[in-house]
Amino acid sequence: MRFARYTAACCLLGAAVGVAFVNAPVWLLRAVLLGFLLRAMLWSGLGRAVRAALPVLVFAAALVFVQWVSRSPLTLLPLKVVAVFLFTTVAFRILPWASLASCARPGSLLQTLVLFALFVRHFAHIFTGEGLRMFRARALCISKPCGRGAFHSLVWALAAFFSRSIVRAERFYAAQWLRGWAE
16 A cells, blocks of 8 residues: 555656646646646545645736736746646655655665655644634634735734744754754
8 A cells, every 4th residue: 555655656746747848738737637636536625625726826827927917928837837736745645754754764865855854744734724823813803804904913913923933943943952853
């Protein structure tokens, strides 16, 4: 079972690299559709998969808008960005990270890379949780979602979000330093 997951993740990462070199719009659209289907299966629904990919979709739409406004020819870059994002997120979702870290030889480059990826994944989950908590608290506190006061509260909420994240990161680093893992 683990071998199948490793193989599938490697194939998806290879497909993500291959998509970067494809210049046929039809194949890029097929890759995007396949990526959304895979994400829908892993995120248990197309709606959740699209919501999770919304920031990248907005970025791709902004790329198209900037190209259109500047009257430059539309490129395939937005489609490539979306396809690479979809394939890599699915690959990283199905990869068994804990077993990968235990399979690597202690002190090797592979173990260092896997541990770094696990730390990044851990902090991404922390940022996601903190962000959701912050927006829920802000939504309960403000009376109008738009306006001068609402923007002011958003600025303060973002400042609190970053200061709390920095404090959390410092605590994590201090704990690693005490255990002898930080250098």
